Amino acid sequence: MRQEVEIIVHNALESLKGPWGLDSIPGADIEVPRNEEMGDVATTVAMGLTKILKKPPRKIAEEIVEAIQNLSLSKVGGPGVDIFESIEIAGPGFINFRFKNEFLHKKLEVLLTEEHSSLRNDIGKGRKVQVEFVSANPTGPLHVGHGRGAAVGNALCNILQAAGFEVEREFYINDAGLQVKLLGESVFARYLQLSGIEAPFPEDGYKGDYIESIAEEIIKRAGDEYVNRSLEDCGEFFTDYAYKMMLANIEKDLKDFGVVFDRWQSEKELYEKGKVQDSLQTLRQKDLLYEKDGAKWFNSTGFGDDKDRVVVKQDGEYTYFASDIAYHKDKLDRGFDTIINIWGADHHGYIPRIRSALAAFGLPKDKFRVILIQMVALLRNGEPVQMSKRAGEFVTLSEVVDEVGADITKFIFLTRRADSQLEFDIEVAKEQSAENPVFYVQYAFARISSIFRQAVEKGVKSYESRVTSQEKMSYLALLTENEELSLIKKLLQYPMVFEGAALSLEPHRITYYLQELAGMFHSYYNRHRVLSDDAGLANARLSLCKAVQIVLKEGLNMLGVSAPERM
RNA sequence: GCGCCUGUAGCUCAGUGGAUAGAGCAUCGGCCUCCGAAGCCGAGGGUCGGAGGUUCGAAUCCUCUCAGGCGCGCCA
Structure with missing residues (x-):
């Protein structure tokens, strides 16, 4: 259009x-x-x-x-x-x-013939885009905030794929730092305690119930094999065992949420393969690394950062930033044209230094984009749900998905701009009512499915019967009601909305569009009878319904939300 | 102290320099002898936090200011 x-x-x-x-x-x-x-x-x-x-x-x-x-x-x-x-x-x-109406009918006919392909475009032209998201520390279960990142990242990837990009979804595993070590120590302490040994729990250790579950699991598999060993001796085993178990748990939660990654990149592996060293070496060759106060610094100010950043500490250890440099260089080495990172908003201060690193390796400024995900305020009946990470008390993503459902949870996460705070009321989300925008959209889809079932029962000649484009046009021309023409125009607007969502990396535009389209359909449905006694008109209206369904389904697919035929 | 994000209807939020600023919820009033009422129709509700500026034109861009959130380590 x-x-x-x-x-x-x-x-x-x-x-x-x-x-x-x-x-x-x-x-x-x-x-x-x-x-x-x-x-x-x-x-x-x-x-x-x-x-x-x-x-x-x-x-x-x-x-x-x-x-x-x-x-x-x-x-x-x-x-x-x-x-x-x-x-x-x-x-x-x-x-x-x-x-002219004729033009609208013609475009509708194209939509009905080409279906989903007519709704997409090729702004990507096969260019490779890498989207890194969730990347939660494997030290505990995913919470709702991670879920929001997962929903947005997943939808964004779907959109970019449909827009002709070659997309890779990647989860970065922070399995090399102190946090996983602390996880191992926490599990070790619980393991000893469960084995009847008095053991001190590490300060700032992870206190959630899942720590105990992992310890129990180890007892089940290894019995008392480690009770008389020291932390130095078996800490690595506990760390490895624990984070791998957490990772499996995270992967399962994501899968239950409908989010699957193409690649899981281990931080530890970057060290083991020498990529951290190599990337710093590259910087050194570019004369972007220098020593000061016994530490090694990256000249990030040369690329717009506020201050230079330490990559190797006085004690010879790498900083977290060092492995991140290696990680992002690796992304470039793998041939991606655009790098998209989806981070929690609390990491925003990190953007300039990563941007600097990528610029140092030659990535143009506009090819690195960060989407910041704001916090989710979890409520129950309007009351804030208290979460304390220190005490290990927080509502996990899997709990919310179990209680509310994956479709609803995803849809609600996608009804807001990523960087605006979001209130998520569990009780409101559970209500199968108009409070819930996802039902409103899905209901439109299910309603149309129902009409088709009725049409078959009544023996209305199928809109799908093989007819020439010419014949199709002759009955589509019967769609002359204002609501019908408006609906067709709305359908034809989808590609514009879709393209905007892809270019601006804003999946929520599709969410809003779908609500508007569903609204127009409900309104139309209440005013005009689809299964009219006039066979030609019924056929035309069924075609219009079919087109609405195609677009609803396309949009819901982009969001990763199902389009049920009955509900 | 510096930086980033947010501030739009009672509430939750859309709004890419354009026309009379929108939606859902909530409130009030209507609609099922007919394709799914998880729906529809109608009504009320606004100093776009505030003040300047940029221009044909600003919720949108710039400056200042107020309020809330977050970040500012040789932590991860």
Whole structure:
């Protein structure tokens, strides 16, 4: 829908380039007017040209409209003005286009024939994008905050894939640092305690019940084999055993949530393969590493960071940042064109140094993008659910998924912009009512499924029967009610919404669109009978319903939410 | 002290420099002898935190300011 207008406006501007004495013409942004009465699509290009041409915007708009009309006479190819019912100039200088019904029907027919492929595009052109998300420390179960990151990352990957990118979903495992060591120590202490030995629990150790479960598991497998051993002696075993168990648990929780990763990158492996050393060596060769106060520093200020950052401490140990440099260099070495990191908002201070590292290895600035996920405030009946990580008390993702359901949880996470705080009320989410936007959308889909079941029972001639495009057009032409035309236009807007979501990395745009589309469908359904006594009309309306279903399903797929035929 | 994010209807939130700022919930009033009422129709509700500025035009961009959240380690 937009494409046709874009081409026409572009051609018109091209023809005006000479008369206007311009070397180049601006890209014409095509938007959907706020009110439907204004038109189906509009462009503000005339207003944007006022400064350059030093003419009033409405005058420029007139010239553009005139050029569009002349364009059709000269037949330059491509879509012609005959797709428009009207072209009007309005307000300060908007050019509003209104399509002929015939054009809308034709586009609907294309949607019905090509289905999902007509809704996608190829802005990615096969370029490789790497999306790293969740990357929770394997020291405990995932909590709801991780779930939000998982939902957003997953949806984003789905969208980018549909937009023609080659996407890799990766989980980075922090299995090399002090945290996993502390996890091992915590489990060791519990192991000893469960074996009847008085053992001190490490300060700041992990206190959740799951620590005990892991200890029990070890007792089950190894009995008292480690009771008389020291921490130095078997700490590594406990660390390894514990974090691998946690990792398996995390992977299962994610899978239950409907999120599957392509790759799990171990931090430890980066050290073992010498990649940390290598990456620092590369920086040294670029003269971006120096020694000061007995430590080694990376010159990140050279790339816009506030201050330089230590990569090797005085005691010779690497900092966390050192392995992160190696990790991000590895991403580049694997040939990704764009690197997307989804982080908790509390990590925002980390962005400049990673950006610096990537820039040092030659990645253009705009090829590194970070999505910050804000905290989730968990409520129950309006009351905040107290969570204390110190005491090991927090609501896990799996608990919420078990209680509320994966579809609802994901959808709610995707009804907000990633970087705005979100309230998640478990009781409200559980209610199968209008409070719950996911039902509203799914209900529209299920309702249409139900209509199709009715249609089969009543023996209405199937819309799917093999008919030529011509025949299809002849009954689609019966869709002339206002609600029907509005619905078709809304369907045709999907690709614009989708593209916006892909370019801005904002899955929530699709969530909002789906709610609007579902709303228009419900409204239509209440006003007009789909299974009309008039067979042709019934067929046309079934086709419209089918198209709504295709778009609903496409959108829900992007969000990773199911589209049930019954509910 | 410095940096980042947020501030829009009673509540939760959309809103990529454009037209009269929207949705859901909540409140009030209607709609099932007919395809799923998890639905529909209607009503009320706004100093877009505040003040300047940029321009044809600002919720959106800039500066200042107020409020809330987060981050500022040779921690991870």
